[in-house]
Amino acid sequence: MKEPNNFWRHGASPFQCRQYYPLRSLEFLRVLRGQRTTTGEASPEYLSKPGVARSVREVVPEVRLIFLFRDPVERAFSDHQMLVKAGVEKGSFRDRIKASLSWWNGADTRELLIACNGLEHHPGRYLLRGLYADNLVEWTKEFTHAKMLFVESEEMFENPQEVMKTVFGFLGLAPWEGGDWPILKKGEYGEDFDPELREELREFYHEPNQRLERITNRKWRWA
Numbered sequence: 001m002k003e004p005n006n007f008w009r010h011g012a013s014p015f016q017c018r019q020y021y022p023l024r025s026l027e028f029l030r031v032l033r034g035q036r037t038t039t040g041e042a043s044p045e046y047l048s049k050p051g052v053a054r055s056v057r058e059v060v061p062e063v064r065l066i067f068l069f070r071d072p073v074e075r076a077f078s079d080h081q082m083l084v085k086a087g088v089e090k091g092s093f094r095d096r097i098k099a100s101l102s103w104w105n106g107a108d109t110r111e112l113l114i115a116c117n118g119l120e121h122h123p124g125r126y127l128l129r130g131l132y133a134d135n136l137v138e139w140t141k142e143f144t145h146a147k148m149l150f151v152e153s154e155e156m157f158e159n160p161q162e163v164m165k166t167v168f169g170f171l172g173l174a175p176w177e178g179g180d181w182p183i184l185k186k187g188e189y190g191e192d193f194d195p196e197l198r199e200e201l202r203e204f205y206h207e208p209n210q211r212l213e214r215i216t217n218r219k220w221r222w223a
Helices: 024-032 044-048 052-059 072-085 093-105 110-118 132-142 153-158 160-170 195-216
Strands: 065-069 148-152
Touching (some): 044 132, 065 132, 065 153, 072 093, 093 110, 148 153, 148 160, 153 160
Parallel strands (some): 065 148
8 A cells, every 4th residue: 555654643553553564474474485575665744744753763663764855846846736636735836835935934933834744735735845854854863874765756767777776775675677667657737837936946945955965965966
């Protein structure tokens, strides 16, 4: 199941957090057959949700973490378009971003905006979720860098075979020569991205992106 969000919805409850994973008995049978497997999940909500990093460490301290980061400006627009298509979002991207920037710059409203990170859908998510450095703070407190792999989405799209070799190596698995890596879900946008708004967001993310490079000890093409 993709995006089960176990550690966000159930905290550090071992029973509930493991309900979507294979039984250990199945893993044992695979070992008897000479197979080597590993199990994971993909839940983007985890990165920005308070307390999730600690819950993950308490239940699976040996976990390997893969963070897939996209240009935060393009990510924000894509996120909005996805929710519009899903019928969750009714407001325009420009209105949402302008309001979020106003709240961020307000002495009395920034903390309130940040507190919204605990929710799944809120008007400030398009802005806040691109603050990767801020969202990584809790994770760096709970896990060493040896347990983290940082992947750039743009690099993944351009050269998936090489990126996946790195991923398999990080997970302790043999490389899989699986041929093509097709894009299974390509976004279709219902509105144009205002160039002036894009530039405003580039300026907003400049300093956070610089901090991200220091935290991850790697360069990002959009930083």
